[in-house]
Amino acid sequence: xxxxxxxxxxxxxxxxxxxxxxxxxxxxxxxxxxxxxxxxxxxxxxxxxxxxxxxxxxx
Numbered sequence: 001x002x003x004x005x006x007x008x009x010x011x012x013x014x015x016x017x018x019x020x021x022x023x024x025x026x027x028x029x030x031x032x033x034x035x036x037x038x039x040x041x042x043x044x045x046x047x048x049x050x051x052x053x054x055x056x057x058x059x
Contacts, residue, residue, distance in 0.1 A: 004046030
């Protein structure tokens with residue numbers, strides 16, 4: 001697994017865990033929004049730097 005793919009995987013796991021385990025709705029929504037933006041940035045960086053791979057088409 002390449003660097004940006006690993007970072008994207010970790011950020012998605014963090015977003016999922018924050019949605020599941022956050023107690024307050026405001027904190028849950030804020031964390032999901034921030035981690036969503038980070039995930040999109042990592043996806044764009046992965047596509048630009050490392051290039052598109054067909055394995056990522058499923059995601």
